[in-house]
Amino acid sequence: MLRQFQLGEQTVDVLDLKVLLVGNGADVPDSTYQAFGSRYRLADPSNLMACNCVILPGDVAAHLTANDESPFRIGISANNEPCLEYNGQFVTEVSFPPFTTFYEQTTSLGRSYGLLAVLEGMGILAFHYLWPCQFARSGNPCAFCFQALADVAGMDLPSPTPEEVGEMVAWGIQNGCVRDVQLTGGSRFSPQGECPQAAAILRGIDAAVGIQNIPGEIYAYLSAPAQPEAVDEVFDAGADRVSFDLDLWDTDLHAQVCPGHAKHIGRERQLKALEYVAQKYGPNKACSSFVVGLEPLESLIEGAEYLGSRGIVPLFSTWMPGVDPILGLDRPPELDYYRRAREAFARIYDRYQLVPPGITAGAHVSMCRDIYTNLQDVISTPESEN
Amino acid sequence: MQSSEQTLALALEGLRRIFQPDQAANINTVIEFNLTGEGGVVFAAIIHDQQIDFEVENPPKAKVKMQMPAVDFLKMLDGSLSTTDAFASGKMKVGGNLIYAMKLATVFKF
Numbered sequence: 001m002l003r004q005f006q007l008g009e010q011t012v013d014v015l016d017l018k019v020l021l022v023g024n025g026a027d028v029p030d031s032t033y034q035a036f037g038s039r040y041r042l043a044d045p046s047n048l049m050a051c052n053c054v055i056l057p058g059d060v061a062a063h064l065t066a067n068d069e070s071p072f073r074i075g076i077s078a079n080n081e082p083c084l085e086y087n088g089q090f091v092t093e094v095s096f097p098p099f100t101t102f103y104e105q106t107t108s109l110g111r112s113y114g115l116l117a118v119l120e121g122m123g124i125l126a127f128h129y130l131w132p133c134q135f136a137r138s139g140n141p142c143a144f145c146f147q148a149l150a151d152v153a154g155m156d157l158p159s160p161t162p163e164e165v166g167e168m169v170a171w172g173i174q175n176g177c178v179r180d181v182q183l184t185g186g187s188r189f190s191p192q193g194e195c196p197q198a199a200a201i202l203r204g205i206d207a208a209v210g211i212q213n214i215p216g217e218i219y220a221y222l223s224a225p226a227q228p229e230a231v232d233e234v235f236d237a238g239a240d241r242v243s244f245d246l247d248l249w250d251t252d253l254h255a256q257v258c259p260g261h262a263k264h265i266g267r268e269r270q271l272k273a274l275e276y277v278a279q280k281y282g283p284n285k286a287c288s289s290f291v292v293g294l295e296p297l298e299s300l301i302e303g304a305e306y307l308g309s310r311g312i313v314p315l316f317s318t319w320m321p322g323v324d325p326i327l328g329l330d331r332p333p334e335l336d337y338y339r340r341a342r343e344a345f346a347r348i349y350d351r352y353q354l355v356p357p358g359i360t361a362g363a364h365v366s367m368c369r370d371i372y373t374n375l376q377d378v379i380s381t382p383e384s385e386n
Numbered sequence: 387m388q389s390s391e392q393t394l395a396l397a398l399e400g401l402r403r404i405f406q407p408d409q410a411a412n413i414n415t416v417i418e419f420n421l422t423g424e425g426g427v428v429f430a431a432i433i434h435d436q437q438i439d440f441e442v443e444n445p446p447k448a449k450v451k452m453q454m455p456a457v458d459f460l461k462m463l464d465g466s467l468s469t470t471d472a473f474a475s476g477k478m479k480v481g482g483n484l485i486y487a488m489k490l491a492t493v494f495k496f
Contacts, residue, residue: 025483044476046479046480047479048484048487065485066481066484067482067484067485068481068483069449069483112474146488149488156468156470321485322488324412324489325412
């Protein structure tokens with residue numbers, strides 16, 4: 001059974017807590033940072049580029065956006081350990097990932113690691129800005145994407161070279177803070193997708209550290225190429241899996257939320273590439289992420305089932321609301337939506353023997369690993385009773 | 387040496403210049419600017435109805451708070467310091483509701 005907590009009069013489990021933290025953020029007072037910033041991987045929360053997480057009981061990592069208006073607060077317990085509070089009441093002791101000097105390092109080109117990549121959860125090195133987002137730059141960013149805000153704001157974020165990616169992966173493995181590597185693209189609409197660029201980066205990693213020495217997996221989130229065979233280059237270069245994200249299954253809603261993606265890539269191209277990978281490389285090699293919370297549960301589950309039945313892993317990414325409403329929504333759905341969604345995903349993982357990517361506990365807003373590692377607890381009732 | 391009055395005048399003029407009304411359609415909020423060090427000054431920017439106003443004497447409660455050395459803030463306004471470098475170097479510190487702060491970054495064209 002998933003561990004339960006009390007938030008006022010409401011009883012929630014640890015996966016509920018993750019949803020609520022992703023949606024609300026938490027107040028992280030300076031006293032908390034001063035107490036734990038040198039013991040754990042906790043960046044100064046006043047840095048807008050900080051990518052912090054809190055580790056909830058059961059090794060559930062949850063993204064931590066500093067927000068002094070949130071009912072949640074990361075405080076200091078009576079045992080001098082970090083703790084989660086809700087409206088001033090103690091909820092549970094929590095933790096952070098182990099301390100690392102990763103963010104103090106610079107590449108051979110003199111660029112800060114922190115500008116080029118982030119560490120997520122307990123050992124995921126995510127390259128979040130491999131190249132500028134063409135959707136954002138053409139005025140059609142995906143509405144849920146915080147990365148696109150940087151483009152809209154005119155921030156000229158640097159992109160790492162393959163050699164720099166290799167250096168950072170090597171450093172992370174040698175210093176024990178990297179187990180899985182995530183290449184995050186999915187933002188260009190050239191006919192070849194991003195396959196040549198991703199393959200070049202993989203070769204950069206191989207040259208620096210040897211692909212076979214990655215303790216976990218390497219997975220790449222890419223735009224689907226017009227000709228699916230282009231993805232072979234990515235597998236040949238060492239990727240364990242690729243993800244072509246659908247984000248929403250309902251095509252009308254998808255076109256409203258992701259106008260650039262719908263116009264230049266579209267679902268048919270994504271599905272064609274996903275099914276190509278699943279057929280050529282077998283189940284669990286193709287993945288596709290959904291932003292969970294934006295569309296009706298029925299269409300979300302229909303999409304996850306469609307993919308799962310074809311050996312494609314549907315990924316569960318919790319929607320993190322921003323300021324502008326999306327589809328008229330300015331806050332996440334109720335917890336019951338997420339409980340039913342995660343149970344449906346768990347049943348799909350179970351039914352089709354699907355394993356979400358990674359060997360670590362999980363990422364900051366993605367819940368697939370959390371669902372997978374708690375599969376039987378999430379599948380709370382026999383299917384016949386539904 | 388620059389006085390607080392000079393900093394304030396340059397800051398307000400600069401913020402008016404880089405304010406992007408079309409990016410502020412859904413925003414009604416207050417940002418506190420705490421410019422520290424030589425020529426330091428505290429003021430609030432009030433964004434409402436796609437306009438920007440300022441309050442120095444009695445700033446209302448802010449949703450987002452930004453703290454930065456005055457000399458570096460003025461460099462950002464004149465384009466000699468990029469926002470990326472300001473964040474990366476730790477010169478710019480942001481408090482309050484950082485979910486909102488990310489959106490507010492789009493309201494000003496630094």
